[in-house]
Amino acid sequence: MCEGMRRPMKNTVPVLSATPAERLHQRAAEGPPEARRPKFLYFDLGQVLVRFDHGRLVRQLAAAAGAPEALVRQILFDEGMQEQLELGRMTTRQFYAEFRRRTGTGAPEAELRRAATEFFWPNHEILPLLVQLRQRRYPMGILSNTCELHWEYCRRRFAYVAELFDRAVLSFRVGAMKPDRKIFAAAAEAAGCAPDELFFTDDIAANQLGAAAAGIDAVVYRGAGDLIGELRRRGLMVG
Structure with missing residues (x-):
């Protein structure tokens, strides 16, 4: 190869770096990144595990x-x-x-x-997923803003609330409500994990954001099908 061919051509068009907006668009097109596998799963009670009106x-x-x-x-x-x-x-x-x-x-x-x-009823769509998670020995807990009266009713009325979960971190016991950082710290302590080793789902966006601010991998609950996809993306064998 001749010497001239090894030199950069003078009329080469420089490659421009993507703008921030273009980078965001590219990441969106590629889809969400794979998240790390959690060591402990927390679920909100109301409108996730049970419904109410x-x-x-x-x-x-x-x-x-x-x-x-x-x-x-x-x-x-x-x-x-x-x-x-x-x-x-x-x-x-x-x-x-x-x-x-x-x-x-x-x-x-x-x-x-x-x-x-008597204004609660089961969220039937999530029950098969909960049973599957328990059968596969994934550690699970409940993280809820609730009172003693409602907690005792749900625990006694719905067997899966009492039987499928390893921990229950409840606002009336902690003295703090989501999205207060204090209750998320209590959840990490109860699970024996660092915050970034937890996964949490809640139907209220403000609570999801509060959990994320506390270092927890959190998603808004939009139905069992969506939740299965989120768990699969984190390496859990479900669905």
């Missing part, structure tokens, strides 16, 4: 108390009684007493308990 809760309590639904909604949500329960700052008995006082009802505790709990 707050409208039904309000209607049932209003009927039991003989009170307007608007008042019940105000007591539970607008004034934060539900949040106080889920933070462990109010016991179930204190709830009954305060609810009776605010609504002027003399309804017995058993009737109020039924009204305040």
Whole structure:
């Protein structure tokens, strides 16, 4: 080969580096990268493991108390009684007493308990996946904003909630609610893992973002099929 052919040609067009926007477009076209395999899986309780309807809760309590639904909604949500329960700052008995006082009802505790709990039902679409994960011995836990009353009801009413999980990290026990970093630190400690060794799914985007900010691999729950894909991408043999 002659010397001239080894020299760069003077009229060679320089290669331009891609712009940030072009790099983002390229990564999107390539699809999400493979994620590391987690050592422990956490699931939210409400709207992931079980379904619920707050409208039904309000209607049932209003009927039991003989009170307007608007008042019940105000007591539970607008004034934060539900949040106080889920933070462990109010016991179930204190709830009954305060609810009776605010609504002027003399309804017995058993009737109020039924009204305040029987608004949950199983999320049937996720059950086959949970059974498969348990059969393959993947460690699993529940990470939930909930109160003692609702936790005890779900644990007793739905066998899979009580039987398939190794840990339960619950806001009323921790004294902090998602997306507070404190409850995610408690989840890591309970699992005996570093945060980046955990996987978590929640139906609320703010909770997913809070978990991610705490170093946890987290995704928003959009259905069992989507979740199976996320777990497969992390090397878990499911589906």
